[in-house]
Amino acid sequence: MVFTKPFFMGFRSSSPDPIPCRSGSCQTHQRPLMIYCTSCADSLCDECLTKGGHRGHGLARFKDVLQKQIEAVTRRSKHLMSSLKKQSDVKTNMAKAKAHAEEMIEQTKVNLEKQYQELQELMEHNRQHAFRLLLAQKESLLLGLDTLALQDEQNQQMIVYIEQELQQLKKNACYLDGDSAAALLNVFLLQNKSRSFCFLTSVKTMEDFYKSFKKQMCVNNKRLKGLENSVTQIVQKSKEFLTRPWEFAENITFDEMSLTGNLKISVDKTTLCCATSAPQKEYTKCSKDAVGTILAAQSFTAGCHYWEVEVKDLTGWTVGVVDQDWKKRRLEKSLGEDKTSWVLQLDDNMLFAVHNDEIEIVREPDHFERLGIFLDFSKGLLRFFSVDTGCVLHTFFVKFKTAIYPVFSIKEKSSAMSLTLCKLVPDVDSLYEEAQDEVVTAV
Template sequence: MTSSSSSFYIVDSLEILTCPVCFNLYKEPIALPCGHSFCRVCLETSWESRKEDKCCVCPNCREVFLQKPKMKENVIIANLVEKMKLKKRKFRLGVDVRHAEHGYSKSGCNDSHCELCYREAAKRCVPCEILCCEQHLKPHQQKGHKLVDPGVKIEEQGFIEYGKPILLYCKDDGILMGVTCTCGKHSNHNVVGVEIAHAELKGVLAAKYPHVSESMQSVASRLQQVQEEEEQTEKLGKDAEDRLEGKRRLVCQFVNESVDLMKIEINKRKMEKLSLLGKQREKLEQQMEFLRQGKSTMDTALQELEAVSFLQGYKDLLKRVETMSDFKFMKTLLPVLDFSKEEKNLDVLIKLNKKFLGKIQKGPVSNSGKVELDQNNMRNLYGRTLRLDPNSANRQIKISRDLRTATRAKTENQYPEHPDRFDRYLQVVSSESFSSGRHYWEVDVRSSSFWGIGICSNSMGRKGEESVLGGNPESWCLWKYKNKYSAYHNNQKTALSVPGNPERVGFFLDCEAGELTCFGDSRVLHVFRGTFTNPVKPAVGVGSFDGSVQFSSFSHLERSSGDLVRWRVVCPSVRQSVSPSVHKHLKLLLRNR
């Protein structure tokens, strides 16, 4: 191989066997799955500088490896590098021998000659570290190698890409550079020493440090808030699940106990009826046997007895036959096993549960949600039998013994003084007050042509002009006067179109939804909206002389006293755990006819 061809070979091999990161010959070359190779140290340094990516990236083709690949030494490249180093040393040795034969010395006057021939050197190739003439310079130019004047010593320059110390920093381009770079494209740039640039830029970075610290504190604070919200959400979710599990147990316990009670009652009625039927069957069997014997005697007398024998026993036989003819069947009134009404109530509950389940399946339950109910369902589920509070009654209002009827009397009653008593208007409130849940009650108004019915807060004044129902912000009232109806609240009246004269008005109070729905017989007359989470009481007013209004009773929805005793004994845990509305509904399902 000639010296020229050796030069080309060395230049090509240097290009191939150079690490793309440090631009030096490979040291411990490592091959990645993508096919590219790097020095082990260069690759690990590159990955260490990108820890925030949480993945490994090829510095050449940018292929991403989700997990750090196993780094195996590229034996082929390592061997080629060793051979290249050996060939380079031999090439150097051969050049030096030729120089010695012709009297040249690298350190003498001939250090400006081409190292591949004997011509005058035009440039020095920095990566190949050889002097080249114009002819041998072309391969290096085609490879884009860094070229300097022959007299420039490479060891005095600062080329970072060839492992040499960097001396300067270009502030305009923001890059490190060697001394010889100042005469190129950086000739008019702001170039300073590395130490000066280091001090200046370190100050700039230090000035931004507090902002980074503040940002870190802000992010840390928000991160702590998010973590606390996550923990709170987990806790709230678990608490809700625990509550639901408790309700599941209560519902299951209620269903089991209610079914057991109903089965006991059914079995009791069945045994009573079977006992009566058994006695009736025994009596009928005895009568059947008596008739069978009498018929046999008659057959014998008619077919077998002679005249004398027949006549001798005729009177006794006739008397017996008459007894048989006068036989009366035993009639006993037996109870009927009829649980149709209870089953109907169960059907209502099932229907409501299906609607509620459908709402849950459609989306998250943002609030309790008002289930569409008719008045019959409201009576069954939320019906309240209210009692009047005598301490609140105006002296011209007479209260019945059962505390359900208010009548306007012609004379004043001798009621004692009380701070809750209405002194000006003929009004009275109930003993019950509501601040949560759903409640339904009805008032019979057939006996009065002038009345006002609604609710008022416990704190509403009872004295003077401001105490009329609906005439203040703390009361909501439905009024009837001269066959005209109006909704009255905060001294504002709304005329209502009501066909006919309802005999019974109903009120459905949903405290959480903030609604008071007024019914006239089966029609919705008006809906008041307000805040009903503070205690409110149903109230009535009677304006016509001798007129009266009466709270309707829902006692038919309650169990008998004997059944309530059994309920308390059998279901004490359920009775104490459920809400009043559910408790009343449980009593409804278990009531006796």
């Protein structure tokens, strides 16, 4: 009886498998096979036994070995059937997971719409009150000016009246002379004491009024400026807070030509992992124990840019940017070792900001799955975010002079662990389909 090495869908038994034998004779001695050596996983003839080469080995009848092989194949068949069943469960669960994801996205969309609506209502409420205050100030200022105009008109009338009274006094005085004139004048003054006092008071009041008239004519705009400054602060704070990095989001991909070390990327050039079986490419130092490095296909020479990297489950990675000079000499320097690279690095559960061979510990208590990178080329700002919490991990302030390239490296040596560039901008087709859906919904 002849036995061949069993192999079924990649499963291996724990005991040695029989060596393939296509004839009933021993290939060494050309004699009939008699027994099976379980130690060597080989079929033996009488000559093999007498030579003593299998002394002390485990021997078994072909019938027993056959039975064990049949049992092994049966077990593997059952395992395969179980795997196939689980595969169908996976598809069902995957469908449920996709449905749940759609539900979560829709709920998030509803929540965002609600929050932005509330924000718009708050702004509108604030705007209405600001213009109400402005209208009240307008009425107050115009009323003050109208009051000045009315006072001026009354003063003009009073001036005319006073001039008439003075003319009358002068006229009366012309007919009086000597002691009798003085006596008559005294009587007149006594009789009109209160009236004369009123004249004097009116003149003094009018003099004071016209002395300060120009000053009172100048409209006090301090309250108006205060209102304008308050709204300006709202605008500035809104710009500061509402300007989120995702406004500058874009999709980036890996540059396969820049790949060094034992790495490989996915077909869509967004996933990076270790190529355990691939030949090692020209290797850069990149970072301690790193497998290799790769640059993004995109580079930046102006403006603001934002991208995200998924680092879930990775225990060692380096993410950041390098300039044109580092790209030219990437085989000479590790990431963060010189002045032309700025990176954030995770190593042994510690997070570091590294530049020019200077290391700064980044204190981030919570584990995060996504890393956000914001680059403002003009202002020379490079900022790293924990996307999960929204907090800033570290900020580099740099005067960029040449083109800037996103750079990536991983420490994992298992192909099961990967670093992924996140898709932040939908495809044109997706945007078109969404627009069409909104039109249909509206109809």
